[in-house]
Structure formats: C-alpha cells, structure tokens
Amino acid sequence: MNHQLALVIVALGSLLAAACGKTHSRAVPYTLSTNEPSFFYSDHLTGACYWKFDTNGTYVMIAKEHMGVWPLDGGKWIQTSNGVITMTSTNQTAVSQEHDSVVAMTYRKRVFLVWPEKDYKADVQKVCRLIDSGTNAFLVYNEFLIPAEEFAQGTSKPYGFKFYREMNKVTGAEQ
Numbered sequence: 001m002n003h004q005l006a007l008v009i010v011a012l013g014s015l016l017a018a019a020c021g022k023t024h025s026r027a028v029p030y031t032l033s034t035n036e037p038s039f040f041y042s043d044h045l046t047g048a049c050y051w052k053f054d055t056n057g058t059y060v061m062i063a064k065e066h067m068g069v070w071p072l073d074g075g076k077w078i079q080t081s082n083g084v085i086t087m088t089s090t091n092q093t094a095v096s097q098e099h100d101s102v103v104a105m106t107y108r109k110r111v112f113l114v115w116p117e118k119d120y121k122a123d124v125q126k127v128c129r130l131i132d133s134g135t136n137a138f139l140v141y142n143e144f145l146i147p148a149e150e151f152a153q154g155t156s157k158p159y160g161f162k163f164y165r166e167m168n169k170v171t172g173a174e175q
Contacts, residue, residue: 027107027124029083039151040113040143050155051113051143053077059087068158079104084116102143107131111145 032038032053040051047065049072054060061073075089086101102113103120107128114123127142146154 027105027128029081030104030106030111031081031083032079032085032104037148039146039148041146041150041154042143043140045140048154049143050151052151053085062155064155064158066158069155085113113143 038053042049050062052060057076059077060071063072073089073091077085077087079085083103084101103116108131110131112127
C-alpha cells in the first residue's frame with residue numbers, strides 16, 4: 001500500500017514538474033489594440049512604471065515614485081506579427097534606449113511584456129508560473145496590461161509608501 005502511494009506521489013510530482021517546465025509554451029504573442037490605447041503597469045516596491053502605447057503609434061513611459069510622477073521616455077512604436085514591439089525614443093537619454101524592443105504575451109487572459117534581450121524563454125516561464133501561483137507576486141517587476149482608469153488613477157499622484165514584509169526579510173529588518 002505504501003509502495004503504491006509512493007508511486008502515485010512520484011508520478012504526480014513528475015507531471016507537475018513537466019507542466020511547470022513547459023508553462024511558457026502556453027503563452028502566446030499578443031497584438032496591441034489598434035482601436036484604443038494599451039496601458040501597462042509594473043510595481044517596483046518603492047515606485048512604479050506605467051506604459052501607454054497609443055493607437056497613433058506613440059508611446060510614453062511614466063515613472064512614479066514618492067517624489068512625484070513624470071514621463072521618463074516617449075517616442076514611436078510599431079508591432080510585428082510575432083508580438084515584438086519596437087520603440088524609437090525621441091529622448092536621446094531615455095531609459096528605453098537600453099531596451100528598444102519588448103514582446104507582448106498573453107497567458108490565462110493576462111497580458112504582459114517581456115524583454116527579448118534577457119533570457120526570454122525563462123522570463124516567460126517565470127511570469128507564467130507566477131500567474132499560476134494565484135498570488136499578486138507576479139505584479140512586482142513585471143509589466144501587465146491594465147485598464148485606462150487604473151492608468152489615469154495611478155499616474156495622477158505620487159507613490160505612497162507601502163509596507164512589504166518580504167522586503168524586511170530581505171534586508172534583515174524582520175527575523
């Protein structure tokens with residue numbers, strides 16, 4: 001009896017491991033709307049970043065921190081059929097000069113951006129696993145599609161201080 005239970009547990013573990021290892025294969029490229037702007041948000045714990053991709057082919061990246069809200073970058077964008085969004089900044093000192101392309105992906109009805117110059121497949125796989133976890137942990141340092149109202153509200157006032165128990169554990173302030 002214990003031997004059979006052990007075999008079932010090993011089989012389930014193998015299936016789960018295989019599913020997690022292939023999670024990224026279910027994520028597919030996403031095409032931004034040509035009828036209305038697309039808005040993305042990424043929480044950075046002590047700040048946030050908002051992206052607006054407008055239907056006229058322009059984009060703006062907005063930083064939000066406790067000191068205020070301001071545009072960091074802007075310019076033109078175009079998207080290919082495989083989801084790659086190429087951005088051409090009008091600001092020569094912009095942050096996006098380091099990252100001139102991003103890939104829009106969708107998984108379980110969540111749309112997110114990944115940077116192709118990083119370990120693209122591993123990043124997609126990581127985001128999919130975080131979405132599968134059912135927590136909001138996936139919002140930290142990952143850009144997700146948000147409604148226009150959330151963009152407007154989020155970019156209207158400075159970032160309030162938040163308490164993150166996880167950060168205290170990282171810094172050693174909480175044992």
